[in-house]
Amino acid sequence: MNVQNTAIRKGRKFDQVLAGARDVFLAEGFSASNMDHVAKASGVSKATLYSYFPDKESLFIVVVQTECARQSDEAMEHIDQSAPPAVVLSNAARHLLGFITSEFGQRMFRICVAQADRFPELGLAFYQSGPMVVREKIGAYLQSATEAGQLEITDFDLAADQFGELCKADVFPKILFGVQTVFEQSELDRIIDGAVSTFLAKYGA
Template sequence: MNDVSPIKKGRKFDQVLEGARAVFMADGYEGSSVDAIAKAAGVSKATLYSYFADKRLLFMEVAKAECCLQIEEADAILCDECDPRRVLCVAAERMLEFFLSDFGQSIFRMCVAESDRFPELGREFYETGPKLFRQRMVDYMRDAVEDGHLVIDDLELAADQFAELCKSHLFSELMFGIRKTTTEAERQRVIDGAVDTFLARYGAKQA
């Protein structure tokens, strides 16, 4: 099994990370060059390589940082005492935005492509991103059950089902190259359908 090289942090670490984020967000993993990242970060390639041995490690560090931001936003959403439909709609919007972004798809492709050579990458990303978001959803659903808004026996399964409903067909079609973009109307259709389906199954009115 290959080990992920340790990441060295120093005075310009955050500067490198921010420059890399800007480039990766604009061009995705495959379209981003180390030269472009170094230029955006305002550092030399030597400085960049002193922190990250290769672009792959840098991309995953940016991915983890981005997920932390998503989770912080999710905390604000899921702690809101709005009705479940409002909370779930906003959560679905945020999840779909990430799933369908070039950045989100690049993360998925990289974790799959490197799963044999570097299985730790996918596991580390999952632990610091999707797994934490899933736990936030579980915690929210538990509170909603206690408040009488939802009726759920298996919280983990329900959280996973909601995430899959939010992907719908759009994620697969983008990943397989069937389409390049999605429209706002298409995304809203998926969000409304995900929330309607989830509440039809788990809404308190079904009790």
């Protein structure tokens, strides 16, 4: 299955199917879920479900892509990019950490890692819909801020990746190894403040 070339036919109950599939994957994981469960949760017939998605893998990929796109679009809509870099980056970090620590973000990451050997397309879809989108959107902001004289950056992709990694400090390793899955806002604020101040110490104009 090719992630890029998977043809999906949309119809009247398409969003209904995606919502049901999202609930099933979150509740049961990838391996334990099946198309029967999704059809039941979505309130559609199996024929309708299969008319949209040929298999569970393609359905999962679209669920991940749709949710990541929604999160990204919402984040950018609520961030005033004309504000000072410290404010913009703090808001971006807050949205990024919000997704990473969310139930959906944690579950999808674990599913993709667990299935990486058998279905590498799942990991690729998550990477393209998540980290790559973050790099592109943060990188675009960093470039505009540099052109405005607010930052001093030459490699925007690298700087965007560095910012993303700073935002995950302490939190992501705990999630990765199952040490901690729920975080207080004060814990996240500590990471955000440290990420932004460290980043600006390097790239601030």
